Amino acid sequence: MRRGIATIGIAASLVALTACGGGPAATTPAPTEPATSAPTTQAPTDYTGAELTIWVDETRKDAVESAGKVFTEATNAQVKIVQKNYEDIQSDFTTQVPLGKGPDITIGAHDWLGNLIQNGVVAPIEMGDKAAEFEPVALSAFSQDGQLYGVPYAIENIGLIRNTELAAEAPATWDDALAAGKAAGTKYPILIQVGETGDPYTMYPLQNSFGAPVFKQNPDGSYTSELAMGGAQGEAFATWLAEQGKAGTIDTAITYDIAVSSFAKGDSPFIIGGPWMIDSFKDLKLAIDPIPSAGGQTASPFVGVQGFYVSAQSQNAIVANDFLTNYIATTDVQYALYEVGNRTPALTSAAEKAASDPLAAGFATVASTAVPMPSIPEMAAVWTFWGVTQANIVSGKQEPVEGWQKMISDIEGQIKK
Amino acid sequence: MATIWNSRQFGLGFIVKLILVGLVDALGVFVILAAWRAESWWILGFMVLALAAINYTYFTNRHTLPLKYILPGLVFLLAFQVFVIFYTGYIALTNYGDGHNLTKDQAVASLLAQNERRVEGSAAYPLTVLLRGDELGFAIVDDSGVRVGTADEPLQPAPDAVVAGGKVTEVPGFEVATPQDVFSRQSEIVGLRVPLSDDPEEGSIRTQNGATGFVFRSTFAYDEAAGTLTDSVTGTVYTATDRGQFQAPDGTTLATGWRVFVGTENFTRAFTDTQYSGPFLRVLTWNLAFALLSVVTTFLLGLVLAIVFNDERQRGRKVYRTLLLLPYAFPAFLSALIWSGLLNRRYGFINQVLLGGAEIPWLTDPWLARLSVLGVNLWLGFPYMFLIATGALQALPRDIQEAARVDGAGPLRTWWSVTGPLVLIATAPVLIASFAFNFNNFTLIYMLTEGGPRFADTSAPIGATDILISMVYSISGVDGSAPKNYGLASALSIVIFAVVAIISGLGFRQTRRLEEVL
Structure with a gap:
């Protein structure tokens, strides 16, 4: 999810910027006191002298910090929050943990899991009965071979964001969306970010609607390292991409920033994007719809899960586990985290609380058709080739079928290494 | 001692020296103590030697005068240059990267932890x-009552134990650990396994929070003597290979591996693996062209402007000079980012406003992208050359030019035979330095084009404007576009170092010849 993360990172910084801009609705939510959900399974503890180091990015910092304060009051443990650039966390965690320099806990995405396990830097977590309080999809995303490696806090996926003043109804297919977009008379019929190096994360539901998922799946839903996006279906998607590129409905000049600012200006009734964009569209009347199908099948986006990992070399394992299971996995903290990123909470009770917001509920509905983003380490070899090839096909630099076949063989070559 | 400490040395200078060296010593002792605690013996050794050298040099007066000037630089050279070069060399000989991130002990511990599962249900x-005493134990409460055990003694019923609120509060023969005990010995507690019974197959009790216990069973067993991991469920025996992985007889390997020495493999791979060697030559060619053309274009423009503004008949020279220096005043990475926006195919200022909506692919067509990179670098680099050339021109003695005029040379001839060569001699070292800088001008490439547009005909994530250092950055996976391979990246960095060193060496030799001629 490198690309997805990059966009989220940008989105996150935009959110932060708007927050600083000082619109009344954009102020950072006041940290709610999770004192009501104080630990019940734990005897009163005293960790005087302990210092727990946690890596978070700037958007999640306040919410985690307030959970840390409650923890400090209850246990006397000091919580040191280190703000990191989201894109740096994974590689820094990987290189620093073996040296004993890393944090006890870091925030992260579930698709890092394969890589983190391969590099031996995360510790398994046993949450016991607490696990039942989480959405199953969130737990399975943070699990490998039946072993849980993190405490999830949010589920995120993209959907079709519709400006209800420009389009009254949800389009069922891509062509419907184009027709509605043209009828609206806006500059773009529909907005989808591509950029010069492609954005396969955002493009995935459309690819999926042609029946070309990225990897083959085992019966239990986990991914194998065998590519499934080759063959006729994948090539049909590539051909479709080339057509859309030629028609100008999908354009590599549209980057995340351009797509978001154009939609905010009312230049299009539709944009394919995630909850992290919502804060940029405060003045618009919005609805969240399923992504229209381009190839006839369901356009299932990736679902990503955000959560917290514990370092395999942590000298504070008990304190870290206590903090995560009893202070992060609470309704109030998860809801506070929801408020800063609009991502659906992973804790069921917090998700129910968030569902009162129609936009959150809309994304959650789309999530019901979504597929988990692969967390196997082989995925790292896929993103770059995938994105660049898509962008080249859209811009006409590569022939669709040939380009797609070369991409498949390139990725297979990388995976075999 | 008295002969050395004569009265002259107790003046103000000595006191200042004493304070300064004292501060350095204090810092050094702090680092030594920190290194002692972190068990970093190399750093500790280096600091002890460095401190000894510093104190000896500044407090004795025998034969150490030159060293007094050189020593600070020498220490920093060792710490920041020599060490880095050797460390890069060391990494280049290993397979450090994704899947080979740990030491062997850490990898084994990780694999055992990954394969220790809570018994289902x-x-x-x-x-x-x-x-x-010092021994740790667990007491658990279940339907049958309290059971107590330690690492060596499986759980035994303890009928005399006192339970309050569902928790054991007193056990004869044991002390209940205080929260402080739990916290201060948490690593041991997390590592403690209390067997359920004499049969290891039943699993053992362990805890992750000191308050709740679960039954875990390890499916992997490590035999240190044989260096094998055995999966007790499938019976597969994984053997440690010299590639830093555990391998089963059928060739499958476990994901988590460790770092091992692989000799010169990374170097041979850089030159023989077609995925890298093909693009390597293309990238090298472009890199040389980029560095050379950058130096030539910026120098020529800077020189021409310097000549123009060196003419005293030119009015408002100060204002012009100040304005010309502006590009130099902005941070290069910022300028490069702004230029990448200005040159955007559809929304860039250049295309939109200056060219009336023409969609010229400045950064996405291979040749135009190269041109853009050179153009932006010209914009970034000419003020520096302008400064240097102005300085060189103003330092020239006027009588030489006058002599040329007296000898009947015109302005062009004067420039070509007298002024030009003299300026060139003065600026040649700067030009070589500029070449070396541009050869590794990562900031510009990364901020402007990210190396793109991508080559369509290679599998490596490399593009038309990639220079060697940005190529290394992508194929080593540091930017996330490939699995991380620090070993290969270090090997390639050393190759780049060699290339730059050779070219700079040749350049300096050339300059010396130039000086001899005149």
């Missing part, structure tokens, strides 16, 4: 940590 037990 087993209960969660309220758990109390116990102490018997």
